[in-house]
Amino acid sequence: MFFDSHCHLDRIDLTEYNNNFSELVSRSREAKVSKMICIGVDLDSFEAMHLKILKEQDVYCSVGVHPDYQQVTEPTVEMLTELAVKEKVVAIGETGLDYKHAGENHDWQQKRFQIHIEAARQSHLPLIIHTRDARKDTIQLMKNKNADEVGGVLHCFTENWEMARQAIEMGFYISISGIVTFKQAESIREMAKKIPDDRLLIETDSPWLSPAPFRGKTNFPGRVALVAETLAKIRHCSVEHIAQVSHDNACQLFNIH
Numbered sequence: 001m002f003f004d005s006h007c008h009l010d011r012i013d014l015t016e017y018n019n020n021f022s023e024l025v026s027r028s029r030e031a032k033v034s035k036m037i038c039i040g041v042d043l044d045s046f047e048a049m050h051l052k053i054l055k056e057q058d059v060y061c062s063v064g065v066h067p068d069y070q071q072v073t074e075p076t077v078e079m080l081t082e083l084a085v086k087e088k089v090v091a092i093g094e095t096g097l098d099y100k101h102a103g104e105n106h107d108w109q110q111k112r113f114q115i116h117i118e119a120a121r122q123s124h125l126p127l128i129i130h131t132r133d134a135r136k137d138t139i140q141l142m143k144n145k146n147a148d149e150v151g152g153v154l155h156c157f158t159e160n161w162e163m164a165r166q167a168i169e170m171g172f173y174i175s176i177s178g179i180v181t182f183k184q185a186e187s188i189r190e191m192a193k194k195i196p197d198d199r200l201l202i203e204t205d206s207p208w209l210s211p212a213p214f215r216g217k218t219n220f221p222g223r224v225a226l227v228a229e230t231l232a233k234i235r236h237c238s239v240e241h242i243a244q245v246s247h248d249n250a251c252q253l254f255n256i257h
Contacts, residue, residue: 001032001033001034001035001243001247002031002032002033002034002202002221002224002225002228002243002246002247003033003034003035003036003201003202003246003247003250003251004028004033004035004036004037004202004203004204004206004221004224005037005153005155005175005201005202005203005246005250005253005254006037006039006094006128006153006155006156006175006177006201006203006204006205007036007037007038007039007203007204007205007206007220007221008038008039008041008205008206008207008208009021009024009025009036009038009049009052009053009059009206009221010038010045010048010049010052010053011041011207012024012206012207012218012219012220013207013218016218021052021056022055022056024220025056025059027220027222028220028221028222030222031221031222031223031224031225032222032225032243033221033222033224033225034058034247035058035059035060035247035250035251035256036058036059036060036221037059037060037061037062037090037091037250037254038052038053038059038060038061038062039061039062039064039093039094039128039155040061040062040063040064040065040093040094041064041065041066041069041094042065042066042069042072042073043063043065043072043073043075043079043083044072044073046063046083049061050086050088050089053088054087054088059088060088060089060090060254060256061088061089061090062089062090062091062092062093062094062128063080063083063084063086063089063091063092063093064080064091064092064093064094064095064116064128065095065112065116066094066095066130067094067095067096067097067098067109067112067113067130068098068101070108074112075112075115075116075119076115077115077118077119077122080092080115080116080119080123081119081122081123084119084123084125085123089125090125090126090254090255090256091120091125091126091127091128091152091254092116092119092120092123092125092126092127092128092152093116093120093127093128093129093130093152093155094128094129094130094155095112095113095116095117095127095128095129095130096113096129096130096131096134096138097109097110097113097130097131097132097134097137097138097141098130098131098132098133098134099132099133099134099137100132100133106134106137110137110141113138113141114141114145117141117142117145117146117147118145120147120150120152121146121147121149121150124150125150126150126151126152126153126253126254127147127150127151127152127153128152128153128155129142129152129153129154129155129172130155130156131154131157131159131163132158132159135159135160135163138163139163139166139167142167142170142172143170147170147172148170148171148172151170151171151172151173151253152172152173152253153172153173153174153175153201153253154167154172154173154174154175155175155177155201155203155205156175156176156177156179156203156205156209157174157175157176157177157188157191158179158185158188159191160187160191161190161191161194164191164194164195165194168195168196168199172199173199173200173201173249173253174195174199174200174201175200175201175202175203176188176192176195176200176201176202176203176227176231177202177203177204177205177209177211177227178204178205178209178210178211178212178215178219178223178226178227179209179211180192180211180227180230180231181211181212181215181226181227181230182211182212182215183212189230189234192231192234192235193234193235197245198245198249199249200231200242200245200246200249201246201249201250201253202224202227202228202231202242202246203224203227204219204220204221204223204224204227205219206218206219206220206221206223207219207220210223211223211226211227211230212226214226225239228242228243228246
């Protein structure tokens with residue numbers, strides 16, 4: 001059974017699921033996904049998302065504000081820690097740094113990231129970190145703000161092995177998404193070969209990043225198996241092995257037993 005460690009269930013178009021959230025979850029289970037974490041991206045939508053996942057067995061969530069989002073309620077440590085104690089909240093994030101479209105001013109992203117790290121430390125919950133085109137600053141802030149005290153995961157990881165290695169040394173996991181199946185993603189496959197079994201997670205990041213051969217279509221947790229298949233091929237092991245170690249790692253990280 002698979003554990004989709006990062007999906008956005010509340011963002012998936014439910015049209016093909018008869019406009020029924022529970023049917024989306026059921027279809028994912030039919031595809032051998034036993035557990036899912038629905039990731040928070042802003043505070044304004046958290047309550048509605050939380051209400052949806054509360055009704056579903058083995059579906060959990062996180063609370064956070066995505067580093068890309070600007071026209072949203074700005075989080076404080078207090079806001080995040082208050083929501084973090086709610087039932088089935090297992091992590092803080094997603095948070096981090098994304099400089100791809102950020103222009104020259106990175107201060108506000110860095111401040112928001114630091115707020116999430118402090119909230120995680122106060123809540124004793126792991127961090128879900130999004131990082132893109134910000135390798136040096138991401139690692140530096142993680143070190144400076146003692147993110148290693150709580151650990152977490154660098155999700156949908158597409159950076160280089162050196163960054164992954166530094167994060168792993170701090171006790172973090174590395175999560176691989178459907179991008180690993182894309183033709184032009186050879187560098188990601190080379191990096192993914194090196195992740196130790198005990199630091200590997202898998203995810204869909206659905207509704208985005210649908211793996212080949214469904215690239216460009218709406219993604220859902222059931223396609224996490226395609227991520228596992230590619231990883232099994234490049235790491236010379238069975239799909240069952242990838243499923244088992246990534247499932248066990250996710251349970252360990254998010255304290256799910």
